[in-house]
Amino acid sequence: MPSDTFKLGDLTALIGDNDAKGEHRAGYNGIWSLTHKTEATNVFVPTVAGMNFEHIFDGETLDPPGKGQAIFFEPRNAKMTFKKVSDTVAELHQPPTPTFMLESTTRFTLREPDAIDFHFKFKATQHVFKRGYLGLFWASYINAPEDKSMYLRGKNLWLQHCTPAHNAMSTIVHQDDKCEMTFAKDHRDTLYKNLSPLKYALPLFYGLFKKHILILMFDRTSGLRITHSPSGGGTNTALQTTNPAWDFQYVLPKYEVNTDYELRARLIYRERCSREQVLKEYEAWRKEGK
Numbered sequence: 001m002p003s004d005t006f007k008l009g010d011l012t013a014l015i016g017d018n019d020a021k022g023e024h025r026a027g028y029n030g031i032w033s034l035t036h037k038t039e040a041t042n043v044f045v046p047t048v049a050g051m052n053f054e055h056i057f058d059g060e061t062l063d064p065p066g067k068g069q070a071i072f073f074e075p076r077n078a079k080m081t082f083k084k085v086s087d088t089v090a091e092l093h094q095p096p097t098p099t100f101m102l103e104s105t106t107r108f109t110l111r112e113p114d115a116i117d118f119h120f121k122f123k124a125t126q127h128v129f130k131r132g133y134l135g136l137f138w139a140s141y142i143n144a145p146e147d148k149s150m151y152l153r154g155k156n157l158w159l160q161h162c163t164p165a166h167n168a169m170s171t172i173v174h175q176d177d178k179c180e181m182t183f184a185k186d187h188r189d190t191l192y193k194n195l196s197p198l199k200y201a202l203p204l205f206y207g208l209f210k211k212h213i214l215i216l217m218f219d220r221t222s223g224l225r226i227t228h229s230p231s232g233g234g235t236n237t238a239l240q241t242t243n244p245a246w247d248f249q250y251v252l253p254k255y256e257v258n259t260d261y262e263l264r265a266r267l268i269y270r271e272r273c274s275r276e277q278v279l280k281e282y283e284a285w286r287k288e289g290k
Contacts, residue, residue, distance in 0.1 A: 132253070232245025
């Protein structure tokens with residue numbers, strides 16, 4: 001089975017690997033569907049996914065011209081397996097990928113009443129990242145929200161991040177981020193190449209969907225980058241609008257082979273709450289991890 005349904009508290013989540021099943025298209029992994037007891041519409045575009053492991057990148061290695069996008073979208077295309085660990089835990093495993101030789105395990109754990117914990121564990125099995133750094137990218141395709149914006153916490157104020165076009169001022173880095181990724185001169189245009197002048201202070205963002213709020217918070221600022229596309233999830237013809245992508249990246253400036261690394265996050269999906277409550281949820285989760 002490539003997927004299964006998990007229910008706990010207010011949430012129902014369909015979690016799966018990158019195989020096709022029903023309306024779900026091949027090449028998209030993570031949370032295929034997420035609904036709330038007071039909102040039956042999937043917050044993610046139904047044919048694709050949220051928290052979708054999308055890119056592995058090194059600023060240089062790309063598909064040869066005219067040869068498709070198997071390398072650019074390697075986590076989508078490389079074999080991945082789904083495992084139902086328990087009634088509240090799902091696990092996705094991807095053996096070393098063909099080009100970047102990166103092995104990873106993603107664990108999703110539902111928490112009452114309205115949270116899903118994300119634990120991504122990975123290791124590089126070969127020295128193949130040509131510019132020395134290791135980049136990872138996840139995409140969440142949002143199902144035609146009226147407000148396409150991501151909201152982030154800057155220094156003493158809130159920031160609104162809604163880019164004018166795909167690959168335009170896409171990525172926000174932390175206010176203390178000194179990492180300058182380099183790219184080959186002929187590297188394709190991408191979301192992770194294009195930086196916004198905005199800087200975030202706390203590793204979290206939220207977005208609004210109907211009468212609900214989707215919050216995503218992370219366990220670190222080092223290497224964490226937050227990315228937006230107004231149209232990454234394609235178009236919704238019925239509503240005559242686009243599906244934005246609310247994305248994030250993790251960049252390791254240096255890495256060791258056959259060494260385990262990890263990234264943790266918590267997704268909260270609930271009825272709309274105040275910004276003060278968003279910060280309280282982040283502080284409570286941060287203290288849990290200590």
